[in-house]
Amino acid sequence: MIELREKGRVRIEGKLLLLSGLHIGAGKDSVEIGGIDNPVIKHPFTGEPYIPGSSIKGRLRFLMEWAFDAIRNDGHAWGYDDGQPVDPNDPVLRIFGNALKDWKGGPTRLIVRDCPLTADDRKRYSEAPDRFFEEKTEVLIDRIAGKARDGVGPRRTERVPAGVRFEVELVFRLYDTGDGGVRDLACLNWTLLGLWLLEQDALGGSGSRGYGRIRFEDLHLVAPGDVRHALDNRFRGHRFDRHTPPAIVSAEALFPKAA
Known part of the structure; x- marks a missing residue:
């Protein structure tokens, strides 16, 4: 059994700015004459648009699976079942979770x-x-x-327009799996690099048609003890290395007393 001890949790806080219209669909139970074909998801009480955490996490996982060359040929997510190598050090499975029966890499x-x-x-x-x-x-x-093809009517899609800003919060749990937390620190840095991959890609639907271009602003990493570190542009511009992530955040910054 692998040794497992939580070292602490960090938060990544900031804002997400829409640079082009965003469509994250809500689905429709009924069809209304003259209504929107594809509405966006909204808060059920206030009607305000919001971005589900699952949309960001799903897109991050998709991008990082490709970056790590961890793509399954059957179309399922990496870690969907036991039809793949089970490595407790696998970054994708550690960061995003999995459904593997014999997984020993922790939560x-x-x-x-x-x-x-x-x-x-x-x-x-x-x-x-x-x-x-x-x-x-x-x-x-x-x-x-x-x-336009004859006999096929136009589709009306609802979007949240460019210029709207959302609050962003991610939490990353760091565990010591017998290595002093070195592997999870590497996974945290890969995750930060994934945010830059997301800026270069798209969020939500129809990204190949110009939807969902975003930019993160005022990003801070909040270490244990509520110590804040400005990320600024430090998470941008790095080459994605599958073996060694860039040192965007160091162990000394997270745990200065233990360094």
């Missing part, structure tokens, strides 16, 4: 909270809620004629 490390509007945007929403949604009409193109 899921990364927790991603739902992202509400920032305080400023909540105030603006209360004054003019309609400004927080836009309708984008799209058509199906006839590839031969180069025009």
